[in-house]
Amino acid sequence: MRHWFRIALINLLFAATIGALLRAMYIWEIPFVRFRPFLHAHSHVALLGWLFIGVALCLLHDGGTGALTKRLRWLLVGLQVTVIVMLVSFPIQGYGAVSIAASSAHLLLAYPLLYMLWRVSRNWPAEGSGRLTRWSLAFFVISTLGTWALPAIIATGNQGKEIYYWAVQFFLHFQFNGWFWFAAMAIGARWAERNGFQLRIDRFTVALWVLAAILTYALAIAWSEPHPAVFATVSVAAAMQAWAAIRTLRMLQRFRDQAYARFTPWARVLIGIALVSMALKVLVQAAVAVPAVAVMSLTVRHLVMGFIHMNTLGTMTTLLLAYAVTYGWCAPSNPAARTGMGLLMAGIITTELLLFTQGTFFYAGWGM
Numbered sequence: 001m002r003h004w005f006r007i008a009l010i011n012l013l014f015a016a017t018i019g020a021l022l023r024a025m026y027i028w029e030i031p032f033v034r035f036r037p038f039l040h041a042h043s044h045v046a047l048l049g050w051l052f053i054g055v056a057l058c059l060l061h062d063g064g065t066g067a068l069t070k071r072l073r074w075l076l077v078g079l080q081v082t083v084i085v086m087l088v089s090f091p092i093q094g095y096g097a098v099s100i101a102a103s104s105a106h107l108l109l110a111y112p113l114l115y116m117l118w119r120v121s122r123n124w125p126a127e128g129s130g131r132l133t134r135w136s137l138a139f140f141v142i143s144t145l146g147t148w149a150l151p152a153i154i155a156t157g158n159q160g161k162e163i164y165y166w167a168v169q170f171f172l173h174f175q176f177n178g179w180f181w182f183a184a185m186a187i188g189a190r191w192a193e194r195n196g197f198q199l200r201i202d203r204f205t206v207a208l209w210v211l212a213a214i215l216t217y218a219l220a221i222a223w224s225e226p227h228p229a230v231f232a233t234v235s236v237a238a239a240m241q242a243w244a245a246i247r248t249l250r251m252l253q254r255f256r257d258q259a260y261a262r263f264t265p266w267a268r269v270l271i272g273i274a275l276v277s278m279a280l281k282v283l284v285q286a287a288v289a290v291p292a293v294a295v296m297s298l299t300v301r302h303l304v305m306g307f308i309h310m311n312t313l314g315t316m317t318t319l320l321l322a323y324a325v326t327y328g329w330c331a332p333s334n335p336a337a338r339t340g341m342g343l344l345m346a347g348i349i350t351t352e353l354l355l356f357t358q359g360t361f362f363y364a365g366w367g368m
Contacts (some may be wrong), residue, residue, distance in 0.1 A: 001057050001060070001061045001066075001068060001329075002328070002329040004053065004057055004068070004076055005054065005057050005324055005329045005330075006329075007053070007080060008049065008050050008053040008054045008057065009050070011045050011046075011049030011050045011053070011080075011083055012046070012049075012050040012317070014045055014049075014087055015042055015045040015046035015049065015050055018038055018041055018042040018045070018091075019042050019046075021033060021038065022035065022038055022039060022042060033091075034091075034094075036094060037090055037091050037092070037093070037094035038090070038091050040090040040094060040095065040099070041086065041087055041090035041091050044083075044086045044087075044090060044099075044103060045083060045086060045087050046312060047175065047312070048079075048082075048083060048086070048103070048106050049080075049083035049086075049087070050317075051180065051312060051316050051317075051320075052079075052106075052110065053076065053079060053080070053083075054316075054320040055179075055180070055183045055187070055316070055320065056113060056114070056117065058187050058320060058323045059117055059121075059133060059183065059186065059187065059190070060072065060116075060117060060120070061327070062120070062190065062194075063190065063191065063194040063327070064327060065194075066120070071112075071116070072113065072116065075109055075112060075113045076113075078105070078109045079106060079109050079110065079113070082102045082103070082105045082106040082109065083102075083106070085098065085099075085101075085102035086099055086102045086103060086106070089102060103147075104147075107144050107147065110140070111141070114137045114140060114141070117133070117137060118133075118134060118137050121133040121134055121137075121186075122134075124190065124193070125193055125199075127199075127200045127201055127202065127203075128189045128190075128192075128193055128199045128200065128201060129186050129189040129190035129193055129199075131201070131203075131206055132182050132183075132185045132186035132189055132201070132206070133182075133183070133186040133190075135178075135182045135206065135209075135210060136178065136179050136180075136181075136182035136183040136185075136186055137179075138178075139174050139175075139177075139178025139179045139182060139213065140174075140175070140178070140179040142174050142178065143170065143171045143172075143173075143174035143175045143178060143179060144171065145170065146166075146167040146168065146169070146170030146171035146172075146174075147167075147171050149167045149170075150164070150167055150168070153167055162221075166220070166221055169217075169220035169221070170217065170220070172220075172308075173216070173217045173220050174213070174217070176308070176311045176312075177212075177213045177216055177217075178213045180311060180312075180315070180316050181209075181213065181311075182209070182213075184274070184278070184315055184316060184319055185201075185209075185248075187319060187323060188319075189201065191323075191326075192255065192259065195259075195262060197255045197258065197259070199251070199255070200251070201248065201251065202247075204247075205244055205247045205248060205251075208240045208241070208243055208244035208247070209241070209244045209248075211237070211240050212237045212238075212240040212241035212244060214237075215233055215234070215236060215237030215240070216234065216237040216238070216241070216285060218230050218231075218233040218234045218237065219234045219237075219285075219288060219294060219297075219298075222234065222294055222298060226295075231289075231291045231294060234288060234289055234294060235289040237285075238285050238286045238288060238289035239286075239289065241282055241285060241286070242282060242286050245279070245282045263322075263326065264325060264326070264332065265332075266322075266325050266332040266338075266341065267322045267325045267326050269345070270318045270319070270321050270322035270325065270341070270345070271318070271319070271322045273314060273318045273345060273348070273349075274314070274315050274316075274318040274319040274322065276314075277310050277311070277314030277315040277318070278315050280310060280314075281307075281310060281311060281315065284297075284307060284310075296363050299363075300359045300362055300363050301359075302355045302356070302358045302359030302362060303355070303356065303359035303360075303363075305355050306352055306355035306356045306359060309348075309351060309352065309355070310352055313348045313351070313352075314348055314352060317344075317348070318345070318348070321341065321344075
């Protein structure tokens, strides 16, 4: 699985390179780059090539007890082929026949892989990684309903209308707030269980997380339907999420010192950044319960980008790298690895500070 994790890291390298190119367009004129098609390549390779494969590997690895069967290996080969096709086709044609076929094939290959993970997770503790893993898988499947709805929406002449963007936001919302969020908790819970911690996440706390993930979708449609009931739903969801976070934090505090001693210094830093990002995500969505803040978050692109990257980079990327460091997939003793991780962490923190600061300046009318 270390071999496949390195392939996923190469996908991250390509996604990051495209991301840097898209940022450079605001400084220099790059005539051969069309922003939107390259943005699609960046997002698809990051979400499906790096994060999907990385998360699946960490859960399937199960602390070293899992094995790559022949079927799993072929599924990973197929998934990686679709990622390569998306990487090439999106910059050339944007959303076209080849890129749509590749992204659809990726989803079809993801289903059997996640089903195999579902079967494995049934043997994991229910009040811990088992229930969290199954909810993460369920949210992945739910998120793809938004993707499968797009052809029908386009065929009926609704491309570019509210329902089209609702479907896109449906996919992204349940990816970030469902699949990734619960997978992050599941990876941490499974590590704790394998290291002898009596981790117990009660049904009520999980129910709060699930309801919050579902109801916060109201924020995704608030830009087009700024109805008081929509903002009220966001407020209720934010309160549920904050309550769930408090209950989870209290449970984790019992194991803080013992868990801290089990990690290497690099893993501690990476996990620290991931936990801070998770806390900030909850705080940001709690602040969005205020209608004025919700409008601000919806109308300033820098804030939207900051929030997305806080989830994908600040939480998930650092968590996957912490797992890789813990289980020897990435050796901090290697000077190149230390330099790379140091630059990556500095880049994540600096990018987030710039995006949120610039977004606040724009909204307040303070210029650049």
